Amino acid sequence: MAISVVEMFSIGIGPSSSHTVGPMLGAALFARELSDQHAGSVARIEIDLFGSLSATGRGHGTPGAILAGLEGAEPKTVDPAHVRALADGSCQAITLVGGTTTLPLDDVAVTFRTDRKEFRHPNTVELRAFAPDGSEVLERRFFSVGGGFVEFDNPAGSSNSATSVEDTEGGHSHPAGFRSYGCADDLLAACEDAECTVAELVSGNEAAISGEGIAEKHLVEVWHAMRDCIAAGFTERGTLPGGLDVPRRAAALSQQLGSVDSVTRTMDTLNAAAIAVNEENAAGHRVVTAPTNGAAGIVPAVLHWAFECAWKLLDTDEERDEDTESALAVRFLLAAGGIGTLIKERASISGAELGCQGEVGSACAMAAAGLTEIMGGTPAQVENAAEIGIEHNLGLTCDPVGGLVQIPCIERNAVGAVKAVNASVLALKGSGEHRVSLDTAIETMRQTGLDMMDKYKETSLGGLAVNVPEC
Ligand code: SF4
Known part of the structure; x- marks a missing residue:
């Protein structure tokens, strides 16, 4: 099954794609x-919330997201303030989607289950509805598998709206014009065969799946949402919600950029933008999964840096204007999304499954690939950049303090953005030939994640979460 890049970048709300966006979508389908x-x-x-959703669902805003989902809210358009009101009890009742039933919140029980069940994914939600006589009328179970994707267990349930393409090797046919690739080596071969870049190949596949220009239109919207998020982060001040009293820093950082030719300008720009996005995410505001909310700052920060600091290095002869910027952003996101879909299919982008390497490591690889693409890199250099982005995040654990997507997540995105630029720079200095393939790096990440103890996989039971006092 191939995932559309449109699904890799979805506009939603913070603080977590797996704990906020996915549960809202799943609850709405139910x-x-x-x-x-x-x-x-x-x-x-x-x-009932199980696994990582139980361990960190409170800090990640899961109950409010589920209640909003039951009302039919969608992550892209829901009012974040309404989700907060549902979570903090300011709202006393919800009206289920369809408008025929209003339930007092006392009759909607969200339980954080601490008993262990062997589900196929650690982010599991079970939902049951009962008639006035107490009889059960509907039961469903879904898994929030990262990046806002959900998968239902029950036959009648639905998966998310991810566009899928059937596998030719499984005896099915692809849409006309679709070039199949199941791994990074196949992707490179397909690019060589078609004499095109990674972005061009992904664009062709997207056109085959959903029609000419549909993905590009979505990705322009995504870039604008990312840009708005950075701008919002540069203006908001104060303290982030949740009780850790983490001060917002992005506004001050955006005022403290080194001079244009200073040695710190690149890092200052990347740090400010990545932190702006992740502060907005931590506040529960509008963000784009890239590929998740926790790792949402890396891709936009690298794009922001490319336009603000590196325009002369980009693969364009045009002056900087709105149209040229959007065209480059789309090209970046097509290449980044193509790499992200490979990682999701061959390993995971879920912190609850693979630790932070699955989130920040994936985002770093995607941003490195996108930047290399718009710097005019060959497909081999794009693949090399993505590989470096993953390789040097292997083993990264997920241990958010207080179950909030703040420490270490916010700074980690800044560091991940700097790492992504370096991965791209390293790849562009080479020929594309390298020892460790992207396929090997992805498989190593998958195996490392399986070996990682649960306490380092979005449960807040180990690492910084137990060593940093919460007050
Ligand atoms: S530590 Fe990494 S994986 Fe865990 S919540 Fe933070 S950003 Fe996500």
Whole structure:
């Protein structure tokens, strides 16, 4: 199954794609099914959160997201303030999507289950709805597998709206014009065969899946949302919510950039932009998964830096204007998204499955690939940049203090953005030939994640989460 890059970059709200965006989508699908089949006959809903959702769901805003999802809210358009009001009890009742049933929040029970069950993914949600006589009318289970993707267990359930393409080798056919690749080596071979760049190949596949220009239109919207997020982070001040009293720094950092020719200008620019996005994410505001919310700052920060600091190095003869910037951003995001889909299919982008290497490591690889693409790199150099981005994040654990996506997440995105630029610079200085392939790096990340103890996989039971006092 191939995933569209459109799904890799979805506009939603913070602080977590797996704990906020995915649960909202899953709850909305459950509520729609409920509304279709049992409109007006629901008196109570029970929602059980397991695994990482149970361990860090409070800090990651899961209950508010689920309640909003039951109302039919969508991450792209929901009002973040309404989600906060649902979470903090300011709202007393919800009206299920379809409008036929209003339930007091006392009749919507969200339980953080600490008992261990062997589900196929650690981010598991079970939902049950009951009629006034106490009989169960609907039960569903879904998994929030990272990046806002959800997968339902029950036959009647639905997966998310990810566009999928059937595998030719499985006896099915691809849409006309689709060039299949199941791994990075195949991707390089397909680019060589078609004599095109990674972005061009991904663009062709997107056109085959969803129509000419559809992905590009979405990616322009994504770039604008990323840009707006950086701008919002540069203006907001104060302290982030959640109780850790983490001060916002991006606004001050954006005022303290080194001079244009200073040695720190690159890092200052990357740091300010990445921290701006992740502070907005931590505040529960509008962000873009790239590929997740926790790692949302790296891709936009590198794009921001490319336009602010490196325009002369980019693969264009045009002056900087809105149209040229959007065209380059789309090219960047196509290449980055192509690498992200490979990682998701062959390993995971979920911190609960592979630790932070799956989130920040993936984002670093994607940003390195995108930057190399718009610097005019060959497909081999793009693959090399992505490989460096993953290789030097291998083993990175997920240990958010207080279960909040703040420490170490916010700074980690700044460091990841700097690393992505360096990965691209290293790859562009080479021929594309290198010892460790991207496929090997992805597989190594997968195996390392499987070996990693659960306490380092978004449970806040180990690492910084137990060594840093919360007050
Ligand atoms: S430590 Fe990494 S994986 Fe864990 S919540 Fe933070 S950004 Fe996500």
